[in-house]
Amino acid sequence: MSFSLPRLSRRDLSYFFFSQHFSDGLRTTLAILLPALLGAQWGQFAAGITISTGAVCLSVTDTPGPPNHRRNGHLAALGAVAVVVVLMGLVEGHPVLMGALIAGLSFGLTMLLVWGARAGAVGSAALLAMALTLAHPPSLPDLLPHVGLLLLGGLWYMLLALLQQQALPYRGAQQALGECLHAMAGFLKLKATFYNSATDLDDDYRRLVAQQVVVNEKQEAVRDQIFRSRQIVSESTSAGRRLVLTFTEAVDLYDHITASYYDYAVLRRAFGASGILSEIEALLSRLATDLDYLGSAILVNRAYGTPPPDRTPELARLQTRIAALPPPDADTGLSTLVLKKILVNLRDLARRVSNIQRYFSESLATTSPDPGRVANHGRFVSHQELEFSAFGQNLTLSSSVFRHAVRMSVACVVAFVLAELLWHGQHNYWILMTVTIMLKPGFSLTRERNIQRIIGTLVGGVLGAFILWAVPDGDVRFGFLLVFMVVAYTFQRTQYLVTVIFLTAYLLIMFTFLGQAYLGIIKERIADTVIGCAIAFGTAYLLFPRWESDQLPDLLTATLRANLAYLRQLADRLAGREVPATTYRLLRKDVYVASANLAAAFQRMLSEPRRTRRHPTEIHQFVVLNHILSSNISALTATWQEATDATPTVPPEGRRALVSAQAALSKSLARLAATPTPLPADDPTPALAAEVRADSATATATDRTLPEQLAFLQKVSADLGKVTDLLLK
Template sequence: MNEQTRRLRYFFSGQNFSDGVRITVSILLPAVLLGQWGHFDLGLTISTGAVCVSVTDTPGPATHRRNGMLAALALVGSTALLTSLAAVNPWLLGLQVGILSFLMTMLLVWGARAGAVGTAALLNVVLLLAHPPKLADAPLHAGLLLLGGLWYAGLAMVAYQVRPYRPAQQALGECIHALAQFLSLKAKFYNTATALEEDYRQLVAQQVVVNEKQEAVRDLIFRTRQIVNETTSTGRRLVLTFVETVDLYERITVGYYDYSAVRETFGKTGVLDEVARLIRHVATELDHLGVAIQTNNAHPGTGPVLTAEWDRLQARISALEADPAIEGNTRVLKKILVNLRDIIRRVGNIRSYFDEARAADAPAVSRAAEHTQFVARQEIELRALGQNLTMKSAVFRHSVRMTVACLTAYILAETLWQGQHNYWILMTVTIMLKPGFSLTRQRNTERIIGTLAGGALGGLILWAVPWPEARFAILVVFMVVAYSFQRTVYLVTVVFLTAYLLIMFRFLGLSYLGVAQERIVDTLIGCAIAFSAGYFLFPNWESEQLTDYMAAALRANLAYLRQLADRLAGRPLPPDKYRLLRKDVYVSGANLAAAFQRMLTEPKSKQHRPTETHEFVVLNHILSSNIAALTGTLREAAPAVPPFPPEGRRALTSAAAALSKSLTRINPTADQPTAEFNSTTPIEPASADDKSLLDQLNFLQKVSTDIGKVTEVLAGESVART
């Protein structure tokens, strides 16, 4: 299948589309059924409860999803009663809006899912502002909201019980898809027509995506008891395949070389084009496997074809050794060839996901305790709330910012702009205002563009399609699309959400032109308030937090360098400990890259040394890749330990010292891993392989020194700002 077909299959078999269909059904069905029986208002209230609870149903372990939905149900019911009581007086209602906007935003101290619970409660309050129920009707209204929330939660949990492994398969498929794209980007480094700086920028950006997908799978698999206990063939295969995927990611990242020199030496021979072609073919095969796992359909694979292509590339490289212009200097090409062979082998291991015999041969003992160390724990402790009641807390500052913005929107809607749907202003603020300014700015832009485009699309449908049945069918499609893209492409969500709302209001007998005009005006006002609050009220600039991400990356690489020194010194390292160190390196590097990307979307005046920061991000990636490459070589050579000559020790010591100095410059109070470089192995005359090892260690020293030079500039800039 071609790339477009694979993308479509990924979409229609993915978690986002499944959630989009479920949200659409849970919202639409109560309103349609009760509307047929003459109780549309009751059905609409039930649908509102489903909408609010759906906000908390983000991907993750079933127990976490269930707990989040139950917490949302409790807050939705209580806020409904409180809003009904406060609605007797506009000032009292405004006070409630201010208090709840602060408290619900503070829930972020317990993580993203807790923050989503707060968002669900705020959304319920905002929707109630349109037509607050009378006190006598408040219990019934709250009960209907709870019924809608229970309806959605029940639907979600039943879907999980019917297909318990489906979310994990979908998440694993998406993870492999992201990894295939990462591998495809590596092929660009062998294309002499591309700019290496842009290649690195794209690769680091995709590294962020891969890390996000791996964390999602890790959280989902290792927190699901039914999977990690490995009581079934499917559960074992999921765990084994994910572990193989992480190892494959390591093999892909270790393939770093001096691409400028490689291009200059071999660019005219044409061999680099063949290397890039093979990498793209392997990436395509990996992408096919991702689709197969996500759809749970076996893929025959093209392993023999890839092996044959690798053999041809090997013969091509061997032929170059006789070229006088190359003078036998093909060592780097042979390293690339060996790495590609290992990648192809690991892709074949992932293909064996569909081999039940492989899972049956795996140990049947529980590994739940072993796997839990790979996932971060988020405890719900009340003291965390008190500890964050300070201006030093980003969550507290955001809560204050949200409170001021929501009160401004409420007062403006009640006094100056009293439209039929003026609550849209407050809704826009609660949705648009994010902890970081970069995301707030991006969401505001997408909201404005999407609202205008969605208004035009909805108007076009209503003008061109006069038949109610056809309009309703289009409305359903638009709802599914809107809710399917809400976590990935917000612009698409806004376009189709606006269009389907216009069609829905037309069914209710309202003038769609008037509704479109009001929605556009309300959106512009709400976005202006959210943007201003994000820019002027305790703004959260990424450049002010980059030093923390840099320190975390340096600390992780120092620990990674220590395990390399331990291996060279002949000291064993447990596999799980190594995987934890590797995970820390990948997570810290991805967090740093993501923060850098966010900084680039902020105003130019708020960006500090973007060129040097990008250089630091790239050097950090190169350093971890080369440490991983050396570690992989030593793991393959085990149990034999290669000689560790004094020159190698000096190189490692210098590299560690440079990284330690860099960490001290960035964060003087940071804890620094200590590295011991004494070896118990005898010193022997250096062979060709040992000289190659020494060259790699010297390269680590060079990269570490370059990082030191960059951090010196960045630290000087930081001191100047303070």
């Protein structure tokens, strides 16, 4: 049996070395390592370590986002860290008071999550400072100098981050956009597998929905970077216009990728033997590769290099192959018209990929972004208002944040008492630190992180011990330490297992430089990790557990509501009513976000104890049917949105199907929400029903496939209703 490492292409390496995560890893490593090295050089090693500790704490809050949000998060974290350390220093030497303080701080700092993820990161930074302070609690005379050094380290990290932002104001948005295109390319490549008769369609849908979650996260990150940054949306710079235009085109491209839905099982039966589906799959894969190269070029901030491949000859050959196909089989009765529609969609995808390349490569000196899109940019990003009343409103067991704060408080007190009374290791503060890092609001993430922490600590301990055993030279060891630090901090937000492995290894090497025996460090590290993970896991499982199945009804309701609104805009178009482009994009965004949230919660539920899962098969069916429904609505809407002629006349059977589809979704939504769902004042359903009754004989020339498409929407909506009924049993 042979083993070979996966080959990394130049494009894969560029996505790594030019990513936001790698630049963050380099900055964090520099911010932490430099003060300690300078302190050792100047005979002030303890002071240097304290400054580095301040940088470590502040790095927790440095999540991607607009410059003003990052700055405010840094300042809030500096204040929180200072207050926590002062309070810890004041009760030093009084174990009972220290335990009470830890209980209060862990509860209050965790409750900051009510104001959003960045506020929660501020609380995490202060919790980390609380745990690290237990390592070497400062005496009362040394308290203020100690706090000053911590603040100096935080200010040092903040200075590095702000200088990078000032020197490269568009870099974060470019990195987010490049990674978004990379995720979209992965989504398109997965769409290609649906044309492969050898794959299982259920597996294809499962992977596609999982990738949809990733794409949604990346798109939200780009929106946050672009539409919250005044420098990008307000200033008339070429770089800003490029970013806005490219992202706008990328979102529309994703809409068309999602909209390209067909009955793949029927397609495989009808055309699998002809080989035409393999050619479609290959062409889609090549378009995905083209998009991936564009994402890499944007990430690296360079021109595409050579012009992107011209897919016109391939599209022409595919058109010839479709035209040469024999008449449809009598068993399937499927016309080659569906293949011609696929060909039209492929041409559109190729054109839009080319547009993205053009937008990013041209100077755009006179091109301006869509005024409506930019003027309404604030409507495309979520807003978290800092209302102090939210804290009090969440002091109830019905609040998931409150339950998490109670769990954190109890777990931290147990960890502190256990470390003080039963475990007297030199680094027993690792137990408390492990608890604060491992305990998450949801059980599934807590479980996943605990497993990764234990495995990563074991593997990292072996790796660090091997380096220390095999490499006696101190300079070479320091080189490994440097590399391990960069890797650990690069993957801390994406691959936690990798972070734990290299973090453990570099800590072992660091403690060896401090003169400590690494074997003893390994044993204590593993023991403290196991104890801390056991406390976090037990608390998450036993104390007010938050199961994903409890959250799913709200997510199912939100998804149905978004799809119903999306279907109503389609009905508006068919009734001849104008739907503004911004309104359509907002409705489309709501559908994608709601669908991604539901899919992510479903994935998390599958990692929870089997007894807590509710209707996993039915929820999977709901997720797939929801994807099919929104894809078909997008397909119909996109076709008419870009048409130059008038909206096609809808035959009576099409109108009836559309009315029935809306009625089915409304009924399912009302049952799922357990409350009546009133129709809005401008709801098109009554008008369409009246039109069906009044002029059912007047519809003549129209697209012959339109009734079939609307009937399919009716069928999928009815199937969603049946699945909803099963979920309510």
